[in-house]
Amino acid sequence: xxxxxxxxxxxxxxxxxxxxxxxxxSISTKSEHKADVERAARWVAEKLRGQFEQxxxxxxxxxxxxxxxxxxxxxxxxxxxxxxxxxxxxxPLELWTSPAFEPTVRDGNVFGRGTADDKGQVHIxxxxxxALKKTEGRLPVNVKVIIEGExxxxxxxxxxxxxxxxxKLNSDVLVVSDSSxxxxxxxxxxxxxxxxxxxxxxxxxxxxDLHSGVxxxxxxxxxxxxxxxxxxxHDKDFRVTVPKFYDDVAALSKVERNALNSLPWKLSEFKxxxxxxxxxxxxxxxxxxxxxxxxxxDLNGMWGGYNAEGAKTVIPSRAWAKxxxxxxxxxxxxxxxxxxxxxxxxxxPKTVACKFQVLSSGKPWVAPYTHRYFGAAHRALEKGFxxxxxxxxxxxxxxxxxxxHDTFKIPCILMGFGLPDENAHAPDEHLxxxxxxxxxxxxxxxxxxxxxx
Amino acid sequence: xxxxxxxxxxxxxxxxxxxxxxxxxSISTKSEHKADVERAARWVAEKLRGQFEQxxxxxxxxxxxxxxxxxxxxxxxxxxxxxxxxxxxxxPLELWTSPAFEPTVRDGNVFGRGTADDKGQVHIxxxxxxALKKTEGRLPVNVKVIIEGExxxxxxxxxxxxxxxxxKLNSDVLVVSDSSxxxxxxxxxxxxxxxxxxxxxxxxxxxxDLHSGVxxxxxxxxxxxxxxxxxxxHDKDFRVTVPKFYDDVAALSKVERNALNSLPWKLSEFKxxxxxxxxxxxxxxxxxxxxxxxxxxDLNGMWGGYNAEGAKTVIPSRAWAKxxxxxxxxxxxxxxxxxxxxxxxxxxPKTVACKFQVLSSGKPWVAPYTHRYFGAAHRALEKGFxxxxxxxxxxxxxxxxxxxHDTFKIPCILMGFGLPDENAHAPDEHLxxxxxxxxxxxxxxxxxxxxxx
Numbered sequence: 001x002x003x004x005x006x007x008x009x010x011x012x013x014x015x016x017x018x019x020x021x022x023x024x025x026s027i028s029t030k031s032e033h034k035a036d037v038e039r040a041a042r043w044v045a046e047k048l049r050g051q052f053e054q055x056x057x058x059x060x061x062x063x064x065x066x067x068x069x070x071x072x073x074x075x076x077x078x079x080x081x082x083x084x085x086x087x088x089x090x091x092p093l094e095l096w097t098s099p100a101f102e103p104t105v106r107d108g109n110v111f112g113r114g115t116a117d118d119k120g121q122v123h124i125x126x127x128x129x130x131a132l133k134k135t136e137g138r139l140p141v142n143v144k145v146i147i148e149g150e151x152x153x154x155x156x157x158x159x160x161x162x163x164x165x166x167x168k169l170n171s172d173v174l175v176v177s178d179s180s181x182x183x184x185x186x187x188x189x190x191x192x193x194x195x196x197x198x199x200x201x202x203x204x205x206x207x208x209d210l211h212s213g214v215x216x217x218x219x220x221x222x223x224x225x226x227x228x229x230x231x232x233x234h235d236k237d238f239r240v241t242v243p244k245f246y247d248d249v250a251a252l253s254k255v256e257r258n259a260l261n262s263l264p265w266k267l268s269e270f271k272x273x274x275x276x277x278x279x280x281x282x283x284x285x286x287x288x289x290x291x292x293x294x295x296x297x298d299l300n301g302m303w304g305g306y307n308a309e310g311a312k313t314v315i316p317s318r319a320w321a322k323x324x325x326x327x328x329x330x331x332x333x334x335x336x337x338x339x340x341x342x343x344x345x346x347x348x349p350k351t352v353a354c355k356f357q358v359l360s361s362g363k364p365w366v367a368p369y370t371h372r373y374f375g376a377a378h379r380a381l382e383k384g385f386x387x388x389x390x391x392x393x394x395x396x397x398x399x400x401x402x403x404x405h406d407t408f409k410i411p412c413i414l415m416g417f418g419l420p421d422e423n424a425h426a427p428d429e430h431l432x433x434x435x436x437x438x439x440x441x442x443x444x445x446x447x448x449x450x451x452x453x
Numbered sequence: 454x455x456x457x458x459x460x461x462x463x464x465x466x467x468x469x470x471x472x473x474x475x476x477x478x479s480i481s482t483k484s485e486h487k488a489d490v491e492r493a494a495r496w497v498a499e500k501l502r503g504q505f506e507q508x509x510x511x512x513x514x515x516x517x518x519x520x521x522x523x524x525x526x527x528x529x530x531x532x533x534x535x536x537x538x539x540x541x542x543x544x545p546l547e548l549w550t551s552p553a554f555e556p557t558v559r560d561g562n563v564f565g566r567g568t569a570d571d572k573g574q575v576h577i578x579x580x581x582x583x584a585l586k587k588t589e590g591r592l593p594v595n596v597k598v599i600i601e602g603e604x605x606x607x608x609x610x611x612x613x614x615x616x617x618x619x620x621k622l623n624s625d626v627l628v629v630s631d632s633s634x635x636x637x638x639x640x641x642x643x644x645x646x647x648x649x650x651x652x653x654x655x656x657x658x659x660x661x662d663l664h665s666g667v668x669x670x671x672x673x674x675x676x677x678x679x680x681x682x683x684x685x686x687h688d689k690d691f692r693v694t695v696p697k698f699y700d701d702v703a704a705l706s707k708v709e710r711n712a713l714n715s716l717p718w719k720l721s722e723f724k725x726x727x728x729x730x731x732x733x734x735x736x737x738x739x740x741x742x743x744x745x746x747x748x749x750x751d752l753n754g755m756w757g758g759y760n761a762e763g764a765k766t767v768i769p770s771r772a773w774a775k776x777x778x779x780x781x782x783x784x785x786x787x788x789x790x791x792x793x794x795x796x797x798x799x800x801x802p803k804t805v806a807c808k809f810q811v812l813s814s815g816k817p818w819v820a821p822y823t824h825r826y827f828g829a830a831h832r833a834l835e836k837g838f839x840x841x842x843x844x845x846x847x848x849x850x851x852x853x854x855x856x857x858h859d860t861f862k863i864p865c866i867l868m869g870f871g872l873p874d875e876n877a878h879a880p881d882e883h884l885x886x887x888x889x890x891x892x893x894x895x896x897x898x899x900x901x902x903x904x905x906x
Contacts, residue, residue: 029763088765095661117664153763180667194666198764207728208548209879211570213647213849214633216779217749218734219727224687224752230677231684274672275660278804281671296670299677300767301758306775310482310606311651311812312541313777313850314753314878322759324766326669351731359764396666397766425767426662 060157063149084151154360179416192393195327362399384442481539513610516602537604607813632869645846648780815852837895
């Protein structure tokens, strides 16, 4: 039996296993789910035990890391596969068609938190490893696996682990499946990611909430000040107004710009997925460039004052916002964070106090996609899916990729099996079953292809 | 025994009764407290039964009204006393030193939701009525009492009741205690109030929450649009930018402007109560004018996106704000609401959908304070407190006052026993015990003084 035949024969068994994995609410951002996060780590380790000689659940300051490696085959390249078993919070719960942690199949997709980001994609590789091991007795290359539980909260423990275990993790190539294909039926290798700084700001005006009748008109309202602040962070052309924000942005080559703008990316499809009355974005750039190659500043949450039923005539004492900057090569996250804070403090009036925090920080990344390992990924996707594959970039952030790239100077290959409309981080997150089952085949072929490079 | 002696002898009994009243969580804005609101109405009716020949609890579409009247004494003026037994929500609960519905005495004040606004002040009159009745056998003037349960939610039922019961409510003078003294030791008669329009706005961008990595930079963010909107509603001089907003604002006479700015109102005291790093307000007006005589636009609440622990890289589908305009004579609330909506719709980009609601609406009011009934109130306050009394305006809104003024064309006298720093609508709301006990005496004397006018 070939690995592909084995994969075909295990459709139901693989899917049942995926559902089991998805049911664990491994929400890393919420402390009350700590035990669930640990349960997900143990679940992953258990699955790896059949195929890997060495499997460890490694405790950390935060959530545990799962590490595995095969016995050494001399002369074969060493691949490091990375994924994460933690997920985003499911809120707002009322907008889910079926519960976030009760995986449900509808219209050729499996719905549930973590289906696309990233448990579904991790399980694609787990199933591929099993197929290779069961049919050929061993994996065709040396494989190391690291699955973390803090991707959605900044990945600090993994970062520390990489620093302290350079020898252990040393590899020839990194493989990650935590991104999306360009479109249904267009398997894609991703060679660029944006970086991410995530910030929180708290403004304090009056020492306590005040009656707007008694005090309105003569005291600073921190919520109004916060609104004014965010209004000033973009100009009319949708450019970020932070001084020096664009200084280090590397220009796209004409070749790459043409290639990206010639991809089978459909604006009409994108518009449909967004579902807004219109689009917007930085002047002078196409939507694909805005999404993948331009830095942004996004307001992710804002709150203050009264937000329940009816009316409350209050001037709030405090107001909060969470926001983030997506970064592109060659922006430096530390430098950007400083510039953002400096600009904000300069814009704020002296009537309010400001607490400014950087909650997490990750570098942007771009790779030379002409490397032979990228070619192996491209061939594997075309064989696994029976479709033409493309090279793309992605607007999201995977801090570990940058970390690994900086630490080991190795090629990082992103084979994403999600789709842009799959609601990662939103209600009704889902994964295409075609991509899930096709992905298992492509992943198995990819490890075989690597053995031939 | 004189009414004043009686009041002295009943200090502890009156206070115990007040505590009983305050313990009922009569939060009109929250549907789950409907039964508590009704219990408060019955409590008030029960207290009135000893002094009034006729007492009714009148059901309405919302919360019940309590009505009472004495038997007719020919030749004496008829006073209508108005108050409300409903209270604001207590949130945020964690900022209360003692629980909101467990009245607690500290430093000469009683703390609890409703102490100042308005149950404490209603009880001042209930205790005065009792003293007059017990010592003199009857109240010195004809008294009608109307206590509503919807003041904090727009007072619609009372508005409808007034329209349908003009004959029943017809009176010579309206008395209300639902405002503040200028400062401790400065008993005050209020002759002007601001009106209030309360609005809610909902903006929708994308059809659902989106991942800011995948979509950030190319889609409209309703939270950012909402921020920009509110930033545009004030200019650099803190003036509201809505066209025609100030068109109908009546200018203050030089005499009144001088009188108001000569009051023993202390900026240092106000600053201390606000506790902010600085103050702000409309250019060209003193703080007292800004608070009492100028219209404002106040952001009362705003929310959207992620606001829990940690980070969530989301572009929210929707964003909300609650805001209000305080209005002054001769602004028309309906005209202002239309102007505000028109301006907002004009400012918003076409990329977002907007739902605009007016949750409640009330007119501004100002009275000629030279009328003889105002003189009676002034004398009563000076006698009851043994201090010099003043005439002031107030920045808050009491829709019923405007209603009564428009319907019956009678003088409306506002004798407030609160203080500006008593946190009405905020945590740790309280009432000065000196003002509570002094208020009972002043109220009793006021009804006697009215009998002599």
